[in-house]
Amino acid sequence: MKYLVQKGGWLILxxxxxxxxxxxxxxxxxxxxxxxxxWAIAASGLNLVTGFTGQLNxxxxxxxxxxxxxxxxxTVDYGxxxxxxxxxxxxxxxxxxxxxxxxxxxxxxxxxxxxTLCVGFILYLLIEKWEALTHGTSGVIGVPAPPPIGPVSFxxxxxxxxxxxxxxxxxxxLMHRIxxxxxxxxxxxxxxxxxxxxALGINLMRNKVLSFVLSTFxxxxxxGMFAGFVRFIGPDIAHVMHTFDMITFMLVGGIGTLLGPIVxxxxxxxxxxxxxxxxxxxxxxxxPLLVLLVIFFPHGLVGSYxxxxxxxxxxxxxxxQQAGTPIQSKSRIETxxxxxxxGEEARSNA
Amino acid sequence: MLNVKGLTKRFGGLAAVNxxxxxxxxxxxxxxxxxxxxxxxxxxxxxxxxxxxxSGKILFQGKEINAMRADLVARLGIARTFQTTHxxxxxxxxxNIIVGHRLRTHSGFWDxxxxxRRLRNEEQICRKRAMEVLDFVGLADLAPRITADISQEAxxxxxxxxxxxxxxxxxxxxxxxGGVNPDETVGLSxxxxxxxxxxxxxxxxxxxxxxxxxxxxxxxxxxxxxKIAEGSxxxxxxxxxxxxxxxxxxxxxx
Numbered sequence: 001m002k003y004l005v006q007k008g009g010w011l012i013l014x015x016x017x018x019x020x021x022x023x024x025x026x027x028x029x030x031x032x033x034x035x036x037x038x039w040a041i042a043a044s045g046l047n048l049v050t051g052f053t054g055q056l057n058x059x060x061x062x063x064x065x066x067x068x069x070x071x072x073x074x075t076v077d078y079g080x081x082x083x084x085x086x087x088x089x090x091x092x093x094x095x096x097x098x099x100x101x102x103x104x105x106x107x108x109x110x111x112x113x114x115x116t117l118c119v120g121f122i123l124y125l126l127i128e129k130w131e132a133l134t135h136g137t138s139g140v141i142g143v144p145a146p147p148p149i150g151p152v153s154f155x156x157x158x159x160x161x162x163x164x165x166x167x168x169x170x171x172x173x174l175m176h177r178i179x180x181x182x183x184x185x186x187x188x189x190x191x192x193x194x195x196x197x198x199a200l201g202i203n204l205m206r207n208k209v210l211s212f213v214l215s216t217f218x219x220x221x222x223x224g225m226f227a228g229f230v231r232f233i234g235p236d237i238a239h240v241m242h243t244f245d246m247i248t249f250m251l252v253g254g255i256g257t258l259l260g261p262i263v264x265x266x267x268x269x270x271x272x273x274x275x276x277x278x279x280x281x282x283x284x285x286x287x288p289l290l291v292l293l294v295i296f297f298p299h300g301l302v303g304s305y306x307x308x309x310x311x312x313x314x315x316x317x318x319x320x321q322q323a324g325t326p327i328q329s330k331s332r333i334e335t336x337x338x339x340x341x342x343g344e345e346a347r348s349n350a
Numbered sequence: 351m352l353n354v355k356g357l358t359k360r361f362g363g364l365a366a367v368n369x370x371x372x373x374x375x376x377x378x379x380x381x382x383x384x385x386x387x388x389x390x391x392x393x394x395x396x397x398x399x400x401x402x403x404x405s406g407k408i409l410f411q412g413k414e415i416n417a418m419r420a421d422l423v424a425r426l427g428i429a430r431t432f433q434t435t436h437x438x439x440x441x442x443x444x445x446n447i448i449v450g451h452r453l454r455t456h457s458g459f460w461d462x463x464x465x466x467r468r469l470r471n472e473e474q475i476c477r478k479r480a481m482e483v484l485d486f487v488g489l490a491d492l493a494p495r496i497t498a499d500i501s502q503e504a505x506x507x508x509x510x511x512x513x514x515x516x517x518x519x520x521x522x523x524x525x526x527x528g529g530v531n532p533d534e535t536v537g538l539s540x541x542x543x544x545x546x547x548x549x550x551x552x553x554x555x556x557x558x559x560x561x562x563x564x565x566x567x568x569x570x571x572x573x574x575x576x577k578i579a580e581g582s583x584x585x586x587x588x589x590x591x592x593x594x595x596x597x598x599x600x601x602x603x604x
Contacts, residue, residue: 174463177462177463177465178462181457181461181462181465181469181473182448182449182452182455182457182462182469182472182473182476183457183458183459183462185445185448185449185452186449186452188438188449189438189449189452192436192437192438193435193436195400195432195436196432196435196436196512197449198400198419198420198421198424199398199400199420199421199424199429199430199432199513200421200424200429200449200450200452200453200512200515200516201421201422201424201425201452201453201516202421202449202452202453203419203421204421210459214459299440306440307440310440310441310442310496311496313442313494314442314494314495314496314499317494317495318495321491
């Protein structure tokens with residue numbers, strides 16, 4: 001029962017997502033939702049390196065594009081089976097991510113962010129200009145849809161929706177494992193203070209590169225799924241604007257929290273959708289909303305809730321002590337899985 | 351335990367630490383004092399691997415560690431604290447300490463992916479160690495509290511606890527009593543003595559003379575990056591060079 005209460009938020013969200021196709025009125029809503037899930041996977045990858053490890057990577061959209069193009073080019077031009085190309089989209093993105101990581105992570109803080117901004121732009125240009133490989137500005141047309149796995153086919157909008165949802169759940173499960181483990185604690189220590197982390201014997205470079213590579217893997221997978229879902233990819237997907245979109249998702253939901261990027265992505269996507277009738281004027285509504293959110297919820301929605309939760313737990317612990325019931329045993333202390341905390345970046349980025 | 355010979359660090363034309371020899375004996379408290387800008391923290395940074403020395407030798411337990419990376423120095427058994435400890439403010443004190451023992455664990459990425467037995471064991475070990483060191487520094491009661499809410503003195507103790515969680519042989523403390531009141535300073539002195547009793551070797555930078563004179567076995571005085579005196583508290587107190595460079599006005603007033 002206690003387990004249910006603790007994981008309540010997750011379960012409710014999952015149930016809502018599973019039930020969504022039953023209540024949605026048309027395929028378009030399913031399409032928007034599925035696309036939001038794909039962005040959420042990419043955003044939660046960015047969250048690992050930026051929210052948990054404290055390295056603002058502005059090339060993330062570029063890595064998503066690498067994933068998308070890996071799948072698109074391999075399936076369309078080289079006839080590689082979809083699912084193999086899909087796995088490769090994550091692998092290729094992570095492979096390139098490794099080399100970008102070992103170079104760019106030699107820089108710190110703003111310099112790292114500026115460097116990766118340039119890397120992102122170079123990736124964009126590469127994709128646009130390297131016509132022999134990427135078809136240049138005309139893009140890759142006719143990317144195959146995900147083929148059936150055994151008896152399960154992904155032809156209808158509903159089945160594609162569940163496929164993407166499944167991928168998101170698996171991604172989050174892995175992400176949860178990472179950030180609540182000793183490895184996640186290591187990343188968080190680096191975010192808090194590189195100086196202190198190093199003094200505690202943490203190899204900064206190795207851990208930062210690992211976090212970077214993992215985040216690019218998630219970006220690549222999201223990109224691959226994006227290509228298979230939208231069926232067309234152009235160089236625009238590598239545009240740095242998409243990286244900033246993902247940063248917005250993180251900030252709205254809560255940077256450095258597991259659920260934050262997901263909530264942020266869904267919320268912003270639907271808000272943008274529902275303001276569609278205002279056309280370009282929607283930014284007039286959207287901008288001030290974002291400003292208000294950053295002022296009143298500097299840690300994002302999930303982040304602010306988490307902090308409230310942690311404070312309440314700490315207060316109760318303090319009251320329990322004052323009431324004369326000292327903590328009895330070491331294992332009694334409930335640690336609020338450190339992974340669920342909130343990045344200091346939230347403030348500075350905002 | 352730690353022997354430093356001819357240690358020099360130049361930043362451009364400025365010699366922040368100039369040709370300093372120093373020996374830190376096992377199981378003793380060796381303090382480094384000196385006016386602001388004398389090169390004390392730089393000295394610690396050189397020993398701990400944060401900065402690379404321009405020249406000179408640093409031997410830890412007979413092993414040369416100059417220009418070794420900071421995380422490797424920590425693995426060898428030299429832990430340090432900083433003047434300000436950047437903790438994860440929105441997590442509990444206990445959560446902040448757990449990662450301190452990370453360097454003694456071996457679980458990597460694949461352990462995390464499959465949630466291996468080794469990972470689970472090591473997490474338990476880290477938690478156990480965190481509770482032990484919090485107990486040692488007298489903060490067991492504060493363990494579940496949120497870090498943002500604890501006092502300056504408690505923060506200093508958390509810094510000690512983090513350093514001790516790395517299982518060091520030697521601990522370098524950079525101004526452990528900075529910004530805490532006199533009563534609390536006494537408490538921290540007691541804690542440092544307790545560390546020595548438990549077999550740690552301590553290197554200490556501090557401005558509070560009462561504290562230094564009370565607990566140091568040996569004092570090294572730096573001024574403008576150079577060592578101007580060395581000896582027991584009594585010797586240093588009566589050394590005219592030291593009085594002139596550092597204690598002068600204070601002694602004149604006393």
